[in-house]
Amino acid sequence: MTTTSHTSALDAVLSHIDTTLDASVERLFSLLRIPSISTQPSHAADCREAAEWLQADMASMGLTADIREVRWAAPGHPMVVAHDTTQAGKPHVLFYGHYDVQPTDPENLWKAPPFEPRLVEEPSGRKVIVARGASDDKGQVMTFLEACRAWKTVHGSIPVQVSVLLEGEEECGGSNLLPFLQENAAELKADVALVCDTSMADRQTPGITTSLRGMMAEEIIIECASHDLHSGIYGNAAANPIALLCQILASLRDADGRVTLPGFYDGIQDPSPETRAQWKTLFPDDAALLEEAGLSVAAGEKDYTAIEQTWCRPSCEINGISGGYEGEGFKTVLPAKAMAKVSFRLVPGQEPDKIRETFRAHVNAALPADAKVTFTAHGGSPGFEVSRDSRFLAPTLKALTDEWGIPAATIGCGGSIPVAGEVRDALGLDALMVGFAQSDDRIHSPNEQYGLDSFHKGVRSWARIIASLADAG
Incomplete structure (x- = not known):
């Protein structure tokens, strides 16, 4: 397709996403009902059920999807691998996510059973999906899969080559991931990795996490x-x-x-002056980051703001x-x-x-x-940083900007996401980390949530990114 035809095709996909949102949410709810707690042996069967659910879901939209066993370390929850590589010559993306979730303790602090997902309206009027795994990472995984489903339903194909790798042990150490990547490197080799296990800087500003500590x-x-x-x-x-x-x-x-x-x-090295200025716009003072924790003054290096101390120092x-x-x-x-x-x-x-x-x-x-x-x-x-020379960075930023109406930011993350380094080590790929979680999603805590707007605009964002990457060369 030409860029112009991609634009027309994209409009039809976005319209389909909007009109079928309820069905997309119900599919997410079905996945959220599975208590796939990877760190607890009593839930091993539930982890396998979640893997099988995802395999069947991707197969239903025409992807070649398989359950893959792991053998290098306990507990051994399976991987799910899927491919749609019919668009020969187009960029090949490898999407990574995980289907396992954290334990639910303390259960008495949940306002409803953690594996009975529900839609709750907050005092502000914003609607949120509440369940264990809603944000980390089932809701985020389904934003990408629903975008692929929309392309397949409307046009019969996805305009890029797609491989999907879904892990079942991210929340309990992920010891099997690197050897799995190494053993299956030829199959999983792509042009770029996409990871949806990160957050936005704020409610309105989309971004790509380009550096990790x-x-x-x-x-x-x-x-x-x-x-x-x-x-x-x-x-x-x-x-x-x-x-x-x-x-x-x-x-x-x-x-x-x-x-x-x-x-x-x-x-x-310090980030560029342009990047520091962008971060200053997102976090104008130290309290913008620290206030939620009951603090206001950055305690680290004197010449750096609180967000710089966590994102790049x-x-x-x-x-x-x-x-x-x-x-x-x-x-x-x-x-x-x-x-x-x-x-x-x-x-x-x-x-x-x-x-x-x-x-x-x-x-x-x-x-x-x-x-x-x-x-x-x-x-x-070691720390991780996406190459600024990546030909996939600019089109992904543009797609996010087009969807959210606000210039997308390149942001850092003070934590560690091992898969980013592991796909680079094993497959030689940069990982673009695009997530739609929010700071108040309560991941790993009781009453975990994921905004309905995060889910909806996340699906639309991936649909745009797919179209944009198709033209990236």
Whole structure:
């Protein structure tokens, strides 16, 4: 099709999406009723049921869809793989999502059963879909599948080549994903990956998440005396592991919020002035990000705003600390050991193994003669950034802008989405992360929700993106 014919074809698809929205929502509700909690063995059959539901749904619209078993690590919930590659010569997209969901605890905080989806009208008049998985990630997955369905129904084909990979273990570690990608690289190879497991910057502004922070985490245990000591008899003379641990942790940042590890900032770059200006428009002050958490002042590096500190700067955070007597009342004891969990969010240019080595050296250098330390590593992944030279970035931004009527933004994400790095490592693909979730969707919490507007405009957005990518060369 020419660009002009794609425009005409797209209008018919968008009209079909609008007139069949109720049927699309009902299909989503059918998927949401399946309690596919991947981390709980009692729901293994439910995870398989969700996979089979998705396989049947994609097959019903003409895709070649299969259930694929995984074998590398427990729990082993299957992958769902589907293809529609009839448009030879057109760009080939690989869409990734996951059908598993988080546990529902505490269930007493849900206003209705978590796997009985319902449409609720908020005081503002906005309608939201409430159920576990509504936003993360079943609702987001179905926005893409419904866009494909609309193209197939109206025109008999999708104007790009499509492959779909749906995982069942994202919420419990996803250990099987990378080896699955590696073993099936020839089949899953495409021109670009599309990931719909992210959020919008605000209710009105669509965006593509083009950068993610990686992570390196360590658990450290400092031990001094051979057993807990009476603080009156030994206090002041015996080394206190809690005090040592606190001193070491406090030394990881300076007064300006910068991490003090040697070479920590080597190799990283600031975003462009244009990107920083765009983010400033979205988050005019620090409270715009922090107010929801009951805060107002950014606590990190002094020369960066709160959103920059989370989207494009590395961090060092203390996630847990314990030692000594922690029960009710008081006990005058010098503990024999103390523990802390420390994580570093990393940006492109930083190497997790190098940061780990430098952190351990920093801790060892601070220990006196009577203290020893044990380290336990808890994973390490580098930061991720989409190439600005990707020929798929500009047409995707334009499609989002056309749908929402507001210039689409390129945004960051302070968290980690391992699949973005894994499809790059295994398949050599950039991942465009386009999501329609909102900050108040309560993902992983009771009463998870997904706006009906997020779902509807998400389907329309993917329909536009598909048309736009078809002309990307």
